[in-house]
Amino acid sequence: MVPLSDTTTDTPALPGDGLRDGIVQRMRDAIGADLLDSLVKPGDDVWLRVSTSAWRAAGLALRDRLGCRHFGFLSAIDWMPSPYGRGEDDPTQPAPERDDTIRQGYAGGETRLQVFARVVNLDEHWGVTVKADVPDDHPVVDSWIPVYAGANWHERECHEMFGIEFAGHPDLRHMYLPTDFEGHPMRKDFPLLARMIKPWPGIADVEPLPGGDDEEAPAEGASS
Amino acid sequence: MTDLAERDQLSYIAAQAADARLNVELETEGMTLNIGPQHPATHGTLRIIVRLDGEQVVWAEPSCGYMHRGYEKLTEVRTFPQVTTLINRIDWLGSFANEVPFILAAEKLMGIEAPPRAQHIRTILFELSRIANVSLFLGDLGVQLGAVTPVFMAFRDREYVLNLIEAATGGRFHPNFDRIGGLKDDLPVGWIAETKQVMRKLRTFCDEMDDLLFGNEIFQARLRGIGVIPAEVAKQYGLTGANLRASGVDYDLRRDQRLPLAYDKVDWKVWTHPDGDSFARCWIRLQETREATKIVDQLLDSLPSGPVMAKVPRIIKVPEGEAWVSTENPLGEMGYYVVSKGDLGPFRVKIRSASFSNISVVPWVLRGVYVPDIIAILASLYFILGDIDR
Numbered sequence: 001m002v003p004l005s006d007t008t009t010d011t012p013a014l015p016g017d018g019l020r021d022g023i024v025q026r027m028r029d030a031i032g033a034d035l036l037d038s039l040v041k042p043g044d045d046v047w048l049r050v051s052t053s054a055w056r057a058a059g060l061a062l063r064d065r066l067g068c069r070h071f072g073f074l075s076a077i078d079w080m081p082s083p084y085g086r087g088e089d090d091p092t093q094p095a096p097e098r099d100d101t102i103r104q105g106y107a108g109g110e111t112r113l114q115v116f117a118r119v120v121n122l123d124e125h126w127g128v129t130v131k132a133d134v135p136d137d138h139p140v141v142d143s144w145i146p147v148y149a150g151a152n153w154h155e156r157e158c159h160e161m162f163g164i165e166f167a168g169h170p171d172l173r174h175m176y177l178p179t180d181f182e183g184h185p186m187r188k189d190f191p192l193l194a195r196m197i198k199p200w201p202g203i204a205d206v207e208p209l210p211g212g213d214d215e216e217a218p219a220e221g222a223s224s
Numbered sequence: 225m226t227d228l229a230e231r232d233q234l235s236y237i238a239a240q241a242a243d244a245r246l247n248v249e250l251e252t253e254g255m256t257l258n259i260g261p262q263h264p265a266t267h268g269t270l271r272i273i274v275r276l277d278g279e280q281v282v283w284a285e286p287s288c289g290y291m292h293r294g295y296e297k298l299t300e301v302r303t304f305p306q307v308t309t310l311i312n313r314i315d316w317l318g319s320f321a322n323e324v325p326f327i328l329a330a331e332k333l334m335g336i337e338a339p340p341r342a343q344h345i346r347t348i349l350f351e352l353s354r355i356a357n358v359s360l361f362l363g364d365l366g367v368q369l370g371a372v373t374p375v376f377m378a379f380r381d382r383e384y385v386l387n388l389i390e391a392a393t394g395g396r397f398h399p400n401f402d403r404i405g406g407l408k409d410d411l412p413v414g415w416i417a418e419t420k421q422v423m424r425k426l427r428t429f430c431d432e433m434d435d436l437l438f439g440n441e442i443f444q445a446r447l448r449g450i451g452v453i454p455a456e457v458a459k460q461y462g463l464t465g466a467n468l469r470a471s472g473v474d475y476d477l478r479r480d481q482r483l484p485l486a487y488d489k490v491d492w493k494v495w496t497h498p499d500g501d502s503f504a505r506c507w508i509r510l511q512e513t514r515e516a517t518k519i520v521d522q523l524l525d526s527l528p529s530g531p532v533m534a535k536v537p538r539i540i541k542v543p544e545g546e547a548w549v550s551t552e553n554p555l556g557e558m559g560y561y562v563v564s565k566g567d568l569g570p571f572r573v574k575i576r577s578a579s580f581s582n583i584s585v586v587p588w589v590l591r592g593v594y595v596p597d598i599i600a601i602l603a604s605l606y607f608i609l610g611d612i613d614r
Binding site (some may be wrong): 082 | 288294295296297300301302332333354456457460462475481545546547548550555559561568572580584588
């Protein structure tokens, strides 16, 4: 009556760096110049950036040619530094000057918004993070539903939180927010109102620490 | 790895499509049924809207958002050490397990690693969270299928595990015990002997559940062959954890990736099941609880001495970079994509929670099933609402 398990207990060898360089090369073979940039951290992880128009083609290539059958997640990043900082400003004072240059992360980029997704090759035990720029004036990318059916909900969430349209998505209804909610909460210029209306209480007890910031912290509870 | 035969997958999909088509062709008047937001089968407030034709579901859609707390936004105004307080509350039944991948991601960006003793204790507490979480699932499963006794046993035995977590961390549900670079404290005196005793109790509990539930004819009739998810569909929808392994996919992040945790130091087994039905999903969780007790026992025997905290600066600034770390949480793969700009707090944190992806398969899997099976399938998929909505 007890079903039999068909697992093995021996751990397969984890992929090394040659494999990650190989992933980039295989992607370049598959989509050519649409692979705009890549970053390999040896023995750790790999990032790819593809052109916006090739977003779906990149997904198909990852799924069919690189064997990434498992869909991890899909989301977006707003690279604009928050105009409100970390919400610790005194609302009665004029807002301080802030650096508002947009600096994209790994594998570069040109736009403020980027979509990124994680897909996994379950047989060889590696995953890849793939990014694509989203045009600032017209934030639309192709939907990944034909590639991974599970992208449906992730794209809905991404749509309401970042205001990115997914062309070909059948049903971009709100997932979490009320239907008539205006704005896109995860964008950096959307204020976190709870932090805006009164000074953050945590700021009150910040005082210079003895020995400077870089001193090693004593073990917690050691002084008591 | 055993995939379901492709022929079986196709015939299953065809049968579901035919059922749906039949209802359209006959133009029978359907009805819409709301399950929830408050329903004992939903572990929180999830509403599921199903459109029925007679006793059969033709369309189903979970409606999330009743518990959305905006953690991804909130992390952007917190410092790194403050974030653990928030993410403790994502999957509230296995809180400690939520902290680990985030802390590991921060440590990865900082280029530090916790001392071996801290890694061991992290792994032990991680597995205790799994036991606390899944033992409640096993009891709750009984309630949802009409058996009342198992849930009392589950609450009784989970309490022992929660007492252990409380003794070690100070918090029953929200330990907030993990620190960047190690742990807040070492284990209390007498904890190891106590834990070994509790692990014996939990193994007895698993045997009881095996007898009471999994050997029960009604239980099997309610779950066997119900809600089959073929391996390819499971991968497409990003199912993880027991739900993926129950579809015959041999993938477990504890074994299949290299993280500074102590899983490579113990002897344990990753269970899979070829069926992909509700029974398989529940059965995998039962076996995983047993394996977890074995992992804890072995780690307690091989606990290294030494400090539980690495040398870290007093004020933690995480260097610029991006890191993705995910672990095999009780509910499935939980991961954090952390983007740091060299500041006190993260620039962006994408929280990939297991239940969100696990439950996104519900519209697919509920199509064509009968009303009583809805609850059985939802119970077997096992989700925590905080883990869906974040």
